[in-house]
Amino acid sequence: MDIRSLKSIIETEANKSLEEISIIELVHNLIKYSYKARASDIHIDPQENEIVVRARIDGILNKIFTFKKEIQDEIITRIKILSGLRTDEHNTPQDGRFKFFDPIENIKFDIRVSVMPTYYGENAVLRLLTSKEDSFTLETLGFSEQDLDKVQKAIQKPYGMILVTGPTGSGKTTTLYAILKALNKESVSIVTLEDPVEYSIPGITQIQVNPQVGLVFSKGLRAILRQDPNIIMVGEIRDQETADIAVNAALTGHLLLSTLHTNDAPTALPRLLEMGTEPFLIASTLNIVIAQRLVRKICEKCKTEIKLKKTEILSVLESIGYDLTIENIKKIKDSKFYKGNGCEICNGTGYYGRLGIFEVLNISDKIRDAIMKRANSDVIKSIAIKEGMTTMVQDGFSKVLKGLTTIEELLRVIHE
Numbered sequence: 001m002d003i004r005s006l007k008s009i010i011e012t013e014a015n016k017s018l019e020e021i022s023i024i025e026l027v028h029n030l031i032k033y034s035y036k037a038r039a040s041d042i043h044i045d046p047q048e049n050e051i052v053v054r055a056r057i058d059g060i061l062n063k064i065f066t067f068k069k070e071i072q073d074e075i076i077t078r079i080k081i082l083s084g085l086r087t088d089e090h091n092t093p094q095d096g097r098f099k100f101f102d103p104i105e106n107i108k109f110d111i112r113v114s115v116m117p118t119y120y121g122e123n124a125v126l127r128l129l130t131s132k133e134d135s136f137t138l139e140t141l142g143f144s145e146q147d148l149d150k151v152q153k154a155i156q157k158p159y160g161m162i163l164v165t166g167p168t169g170s171g172k173t174t175t176l177y178a179i180l181k182a183l184n185k186e187s188v189s190i191v192t193l194e195d196p197v198e199y200s201i202p203g204i205t206q207i208q209v210n211p212q213v214g215l216v217f218s219k220g221l222r223a224i225l226r227q228d229p230n231i232i233m234v235g236e237i238r239d240q241e242t243a244d245i246a247v248n249a250a251l252t253g254h255l256l257l258s259t260l261h262t263n264d265a266p267t268a269l270p271r272l273l274e275m276g277t278e279p280f281l282i283a284s285t286l287n288i289v290i291a292q293r294l295v296r297k298i299c300e301k302c303k304t305e306i307k308l309k310k311t312e313i314l315s316v317l318e319s320i321g322y323d324l325t326i327e328n329i330k331k332i333k334d335s336k337f338y339k340g341n342g343c344e345i346c347n348g349t350g351y352y353g354r355l356g357i358f359e360v361l362n363i364s365d366k367i368r369d370a371i372m373k374r375a376n377s378d379v380i381k382s383i384a385i386k387e388g389m390t391t392m393v394q395d396g397f398s399k400v401l402k403g404l405t406t407i408e409e410l411l412r413v414i415h416e
Contacts, residue, residue, distance in 0.1 A: 001104075001105070003033065003036045003037060006029060006032060006033045006036065007033060007064075009029055010026065010029050010030060010033060010065060011065070013025060013026050013029070014026060014065070014067050014068070014071070015068075018070055018071070021071060021074075023071065023074045023075060023077075023078050024078060026071075026075070027075060027078045027079065027082075028102070030042065030053065030065070031100055031111070031126070031128070032102055032105075032107065033064070034055045034064070034126075034128065035100075035107060035109070035128060035130065037055055037057055037064070037347065038057055038058070038353075039055035039056055039057050039128060040056050040057075040059075040127065040128055041055070041056040041125060041126065041127050041128065042054075042055055042056075042124075042125070042126040042128070043055075043056070043061065043123070043124075043125050044075060044076070044079075044123055044124040044125070044126075045118075045123050046069070046072050046118060046120040046121040046122070046123055047069075047120055048069075048120055049069055050066050050067065050068060050069055051066070051067040051068070051069060051071070051072050051075070052065075052066055053065040053066070053067065057347070057349075058296045058349070058351055058352070058353065058354050059169060059294055059296065059354060060296075060349075062347075072121055073121070075124075076115065076121075076122045076123075076124055079113060079115070079124050079126070080094070080096070080115060082098040082111075082113075083096025083097060083098050083111075083113040083115075084096050084097075084098070085113070085115060090117060090122060091117050092117070093114070093115065093116045093117070094114075094115045095112075095113065095114050095115075096112075096113045096115075097110060097111065097112050097113060098110070098111055098113070099111075100128075109128060109129055109130045110129040111126050111127065111128055111129065112126070112127040112129060112196065113125070113126055113127075114127075129198055129199060136174055136177070136178050137178055137181065137182070138151060138152065138178045138179065138182055141171075141174070141175060141178055141355070141356045142355035142356040142357065142358070142399070143356070143358055143360075144358070144390065144395060144398065146388075146390065147358050147360040147390065147395070150288065150360045150362050151179075151288065151290065151360060152182075154287045154288035154362070155179055155182060155183060155255070157255065157287055158230075158253070158255065159250060159251075159252075159253045159254055159255055159285075160250050160255060160256070160285055160286065160287035161246065161247065161250040161256045161257075161258070161285045161286045161287060162179070162255070162256070162257045162258075162287055162288050162289075162290070163237075163257075163258055163259065163260055163268050163286070163288075163289045163290070164176055164257075164258075164259045164260075164289075164290045164291075164292065165259065165260045165261070165262040165263075165264070165265060165267070165268050165289060165290070165291045165292075166259075166261075166262075166263075166291055166292045166293060167261065167263075167293075167416065168261075169294070170292050170293050170294055171292055171293075171294045171354075171356055172259045172292065173198055173235075173259075175290065175292060175356070176233055176257050176259065177198075177199060177201065179257060180192070180201060180204060180231070180233060180257070181201065183231055183255075184201065184203050184204060186203070188230040188231055189205070189227070189228060189229045189230050189231070190203070190204045190205065190229065190230065190231040190232075190233070191204070191205045191206075191207065191224045191227055191229040191231075191232055191233075192204060192205070192206045192207065192232070192233040192234075192235075193207050193209060193217060193220040193221060193224060193232075193233070193234050193235060194206060194207070194208055194209070194233070194235040195208065195209040195217070195235045195236070196208050196209075205227070205229075207220060207224070209235070217234055217235065217236065217237075217238060217239075217242045218239070218241040218242045218245055221234055221242060221245045221246065221249065222245060225245075225249055225254075229254060230254065230255065231254070231255045231256075231257070232249060232254055232255070232256045232257070233256075233257040233258065234246055234256065234257070234258040235258070235259065236258065236259045236260070236261075237258050237259070237260055237272075237275075239275065240275045240276040240277070243272055243275045243276070243277045244276070244277060246258060247272075247277055247281045247282065247285050248281075250285035250286075251281065251284065251285050256285075260272075262291070263291070264291045264359055264377070264381070264391075264392060265289040265290065265291040265359045265360065265361035265384070265389075266289075266361060266377040266378075266380040266381040266384060267377040268289045268291070268361075269282060269286070269289070269367075269371055269377070269380055270374075270376055270377050270380075273371075273374060279371050279372050279373075279374055280372060282371050283363075283368040283371040283372050284368075286363045286371075287363060288360065288361065288362055288363060289360075289361040289363070290358060290359070290360050290361075291358065291359040291360075291361070291392060292356045292357065292358050292359070292392070293356070293357050293392065293396075293413040293414070293416070294354045294355070294356055294357075294413065295354060295355060295356075295357055295396060295399065295405045295409045295410060295412075295413050296349075296351035296352075296353070296354050296405065296409050297351060297352060297353045297354060297355055297404055297405055298338055298339060298340045298350065298351060298352075298403065298404065298405060298406060299340035299342075299343060299345060299346035299349070299350055299351055299352040300352070301340075301343050301345040301346065301352070302340045302341040302342060302343035302345070302346065302350065303338050303339075303340055303403070304338065304339065304340075304341050305336055305337070305338055306337050306338060306339050307337075308337050308407070310332060310333055313332055313337075313407065314329065314332065316407060316411065317332075317393075317397065320393050320410075320411065320414050320415075321391070321393055322393050322394065322397055323391075323394065331401065332401075335401045336403065337400070337403075337406075337407070338403045338406070339406050340352070351409070355399065355404065355405070357392050357395045357396035357399060357410070357413070358390075358392065358395050359389065359390065359391055359392040359395065360389065360390070361380075361384050361389055362384075362387070362389070364383075364387055366383050366387065367380060367383055367384065367387075370383055392414070393410075393414060396410040396413070396414065397410060
């Protein structure tokens with residue numbers, strides 16, 4: 001069934017009288033529609049006189065439906081039943097999970113659910129854990145040839161630490177999963193500690209943290225070290241205790257992968273120092289830091305060339321710290337620029353799908369010396385650029401020049 005027909009079915013069902021509406025069908029088709037629209041999340045938000053349903057598509061929330069207020073409780077109750085949550089509890093946040101299956105089109109995936117009491121009643125946010133994200137490899141994430149080579153060399157080292165940084169929703173987990181898949185061999189033991197487990201990877205032992213029973217990152221990491229692993233992935237380094245155990249694990253012959261919430265790669269090093277980790281431990285264990293964002297790709301179906309004033313482009317690039325060398329200015333003058341006009345395929349947005357923009361910081365001897373001296377991120381960044389690091393802005397603009405994304409999209413993610 002095509003997406004327009006499905007939308008029409010949902011709207012027809014939602015507009016029936018309360019006695020005639022099938023809430024089971026409505027919720028099922030809403031999830032199916034969101035899946036076909038390539039949504040990663042569904043937000044069901046109660047308002048004073050209606051329910052607004054939004055879907056996050058390519059990282060941006062779009063309103064997809066408005067339902068009448070009278071069916072709010074029935075929709076939330078149906079989602080609670082599917083997720084195994086308490087239907088008689090309305091004042092406490094609840095989290096659950098269920099498997100979605102559509103027998104007609106053989107669509108199967110997991111859904112993570114969060115229900116929260118709000119001023120206008122309970123809302124629900126559904127994360128669609130489809131296998132699309134799981135199909136990525138290191139080669140398809142969007143790394144430049146130079147950065148991909150750095151990452152592949154770093155992950156082949158038998159021990160040390162690999163960090164991926166960026167804000168929530170920047171694709172860090174997908175990058176870590178792609179690394180794990182590249183390392184996943186019968187001869188190595190890989191154990192992960194995640195919050196939550198997003199996708200199941202055959203051959204890897206995956207553990208979900210559970211604070212209610214005391215299984216937090218630090219305690220789980222200690223337990224994992226007794227499981228004789230070669231490679232460990234910790235979902236996030238949040239505190240000094242986890243940072244110390246992670247660094248010591250990397251120091252004692254394990255390859256450790258994790259994430260940090262920092263804006264760029266050089267800032268990850270002072271962040272670890274702020275957590276109380278000793279400089280010599282960071283310098284001796286860290287192999288590489290990958291910082292990233294996700295930009296929307298121009299829709300190939302409605303892609304068209306546009307004329308941009310070169311002076312305006314140079315002014316914008318200067319404002320975001322792009323290195324305007326003579327060579328780069330010549331590149332800009334010789335380049336063509338594109339945008340998507342909006343079509344049926346991309347739902348009128350001009351964008352379809354996403355790719356990563358990256359900053360890969362290789363920990364060289366000079367960087368190690370800077371860490372030992374507790375240098376700030378500006379000093380570390382300066383050294384890294386002199387040694388050939390491509391900044392995220394440079395990597396992003398190279399993808400603009402290749403016609404993969406737009407300047408507007410690059411500015412959006414850089415300023416987020």
